[in-house]
Amino acid sequence: MARILIPTPLRQFADKNDTVDLPGKTVGEVLTALTARFPDLKKHLFNDEGKLRSFVNVYLNDEDIRYMKKDATPINDPDTLSIVPSIAGGFDWSSRG
Amino acid sequence: MAEVTLSKDEILRYSRHLIMPEVGMDGQLKLKKASVLLVGAGGLGAPLGMYLAAAGIGRIGLVDFDVVDFTNLQRQIIHGTSDVGKRKIESAFETMADINPYVELIGHETALSSENALEIFKDYDIIVDGTDNFPTRYLVNDACVLLNKPNVYGSIFRFEGQATVFAYEGGPCYRCLYPEPPPPGLVPSCAEGGVLGILPGVIGLIQATETVKLILGIGQTLVGRLMLYDALGMKFRELKLRKNPECPACGDHRTITKLIDYVEFCGVPHQEAPAEAVAAMGDIEPTEVKTKLDRGDKFQFIDVREPHEYQICRIPGATLIPLGELPKRVGEFDPDVELVAHCKSGARSAKAVDFLKQAGFKNARNMKGGILAWSDKVDPSVPKY
Numbered sequence: 217m218a219r220i221l222i223p224t225p226l227r228q229f230a231d232k233n234d235t236v237d238l239p240g241k242t243v244g245e246v247l248t249a250l251t252a253r254f255p256d257l258k259k260h261l262f263n264d265e266g267k268l269r270s271f272v273n274v275y276l277n278d279e280d281i282r283y284m285k286k287d288a289t290p291i292n293d294p295d296t297l298s299i300v301p302s303i304a305g306g307f308d309w310s311s312r313g
Numbered sequence: 314m315a316e317v318t319l320s321k322d323e324i325l326r327y328s329r330h331l332i333m334p335e336v337g338m339d340g341q342l343k344l345k346k347a348s349v350l351l352v353g354a355g356g357l358g359a360p361l362g363m364y365l366a367a368a369g370i371g372r373i374g375l376v377d378f379d380v381v382d383f384t385n386l387q388r389q390i391i392h393g394t395s396d397v398g399k400r401k402i403e404s405a406f407e408t409m410a411d412i413n414p415y416v417e418l419i420g421h422e423t424a425l426s427s428e429n430a431l432e433i434f435k436d437y438d439i440i441v442d443g444t445d446n447f448p449t450r451y452l453v454n455d456a457c458v459l460l461n462k463p464n465v466y467g468s469i470f471r472f473e474g475q476a477t478v479f480a481y482e483g484g485p486c487y488r489c490l491y492p493e494p495p496p497p498g499l500v501p502s503c504a505e506g507g508v509l510g511i512l513p514g515v516i517g518l519i520q521a522t523e524t525v526k527l528i529l530g531i532g533q534t535l536v537g538r539l540m541l542y543d544a545l546g547m548k549f550r551e552l553k554l555r556k557n558p559e560c561p562a563c564g565d566h567r568t569i570t571k572l573i574d575y576v577e578f579c580g581v582p583h584q585e586a587p588a589e590a591v592a593a594m595g596d597i598e599p600t601e602v603k604t605k606l607d608r609g610d611k612f613q614f615i616d617v618r619e620p621h622e623y624q625i626c627r628i629p630g631a632t633l634i635p636l637g638e639l640p641k642r643v644g645e646f647d648p649d650v651e652l653v654a655h656c657k658s659g660a661r662s663a664k665a666v667d668f669l670k671q672a673g674f675k676n677a678r679n680m681k682g683g684i685l686a687w688s689d690k691v692d693p694s695v696p697k698y
Contacts, residue, residue, distance in 0.1 A: 224471050228637075234546075270493040278552045300541065300552065302491040303470040304447045305508060 218246045218276075218291045221298045229256040243276060244287030246297055261299070271302040317346050317371070323415055327369055340529045341369060345415075347528045348372040350437035352425060352453055354379070354401040356513030357443030357467050357520065359391035364521045366409035366416045370528070373409070374419040374437055377401045384698075388510035425449055427572035430456040439527055441465040441520055447494035448575035454479060454487035455569055458562045465523050467516040472509050472544040474516035477535045477554055478523050480563065484536045489557040489564075494579045512544055595666055595678040599687040602653055602680055606630050612651040617665045618684075622657065626695045628687055636661050639668060648673045655680035655687070657698075 240246035
């Protein structure tokens, strides 16, 4: 079980939730449970090969999973999984249009 | 170089710094000898410019080529109402010179590019990234890594911000954190944009704090830590930021040895072009839509903005269907009858028309320039936002 923190830009694909508690023994299992619950999130988190996109980072507590065991990183209750996407704005860059 | 000293007036001005042993005369002279380049005079650049000038940084450079407009004033406090229409560099420097006439201000009124970045950066000790787009962020990063200069980074989106210090004394860089930018199609749509006006104040001042600490050599900087700020939850969190040994910019086997084409790297033209090219064929002028409405022509008119935008202003006769709901609600329309879509400025409605054409609506057309153009060309009483 892990608590997943969903950042603002992705909440629109997760029924506006900012946190979700989901079961799983590894980071990969929890993320699979996440995209099963919110299918719209999938293309924003993973590429066509099912790999985490290079502008989205996932942290188990405060550690980047790329420097742990990636998807296989084990999860212990009450771990927190943060999804941290790249944002560019210094102002409302994304409202051009 | 001549010895740097403080005048009697400067000693009085900086007295609250001078009486703290952590800064003192040595620290204040370090600030005076320092040079800082601000990239962007927008939301982040505004508080940065004001506080760094007040702090007594000796030389502050500013890269910006924009002009102040009314939509800037909600957050870019370095500019005032009377500055609208002025060049941002000029407006910002007036404010900064008034705060502290002892600061040397250097304007670089140009778009930062691969051609000029190294030349501009080389004369500064610290680069502060207050830009608003991915190509410039990767450009700033790579130039900082190549020149071995710290990149004080801040970024904001709606109610959230990120801040850290990249490329300081061989520490992790922006590419270690995010090797690649998101493709344009995947960034949140126009309607999800916007920013709480106060947010760049918070993040810009974290950047200003880190800049001053780097110069003074005191405290623990954000090197190796990514600070996340959530204004709604009023929470600060920090994550570990590690140097990626495989980083193409600063790793063990570097492939980026000179500046590249960052617009191409970020995929901007290649991703945007097809949708726009397809849509351009079906574009319709707002004046033509007005004529159709007045004549009572039979056509379907949809507004693909979000409900909160519809509350700001609307065109009578248009049905609100946010872009994200279009696929679900496409059955409400007749593919054999002409359909016109509009949004704020025409980008989202171009996507809507692209989608509708693929769904069999051969007569779908995009209203050029959106409701902004409608306000300019048809009905000036419609507010722009």
